[in-house]
Amino acid sequence: EAQVTQNPRYLITVTGKKLTVTCSQNMNHEYMSWYRQDPGLGLRQIYYSMNVEVTDKGDVPEGYKVSRKEKRNFPLILESPSPNQTSLYFCATGGLGNQPQHFGDGTRLSIL
């Protein structure tokens, strides 16, 4: 079964405390993305990766880092989280050419 697994699903933390949201896929997709979703703003791309060791900024990359050391994993890192990064985050795989994009279940982050 095709799966995109994000962890954690929910996290409440404090400003400045580094955190990582993990994302793993079993579809052997080269293309992976991170999005944040805020009311009225839709899905905004944070970073994407075309393949292992190939990452690039999306539309809202400030305050985030990513890495792609293996094809299946694409973690999102918040080195020093701030309250304006409180949001719902989705990892996704696929989406290039005629490939549908598959989303993880989402991670709801609250930064106090």
Added chain:
Amino acid sequence: QQPVQSPQAVILREGEDAVINCSSSKALYSVHWYRQKHGEAPVFLMILLKGGEQKGHDKISASFNEKKQQSSLYLTASQLSYSGTYFCGTLRRPGSSNTGKLIFGQGTTLQVKP
């Protein structure tokens, strides 16, 4: 760069039809459509790759006008299960800048009432 969807919200009665539009200011390679139920992840509906292409899925269909850089999603004889937020996503043409980005519109909220 974000495609613009219209309307922002629509309320229907069961059995009524709706059209959701997606417009881009940039030349497009493809258009994706997704539906998101409250509290869930977006789910893929369809992709349109070629200008003039039309696709259908049950009573939901879409068209892609490459020249106008627009796509429309048609929901016919709506059902309660159609309620949710619909997003279009656009990919730029290969060779242009930002071709790796799948950029989503702000979403259209559809509510179907009995």
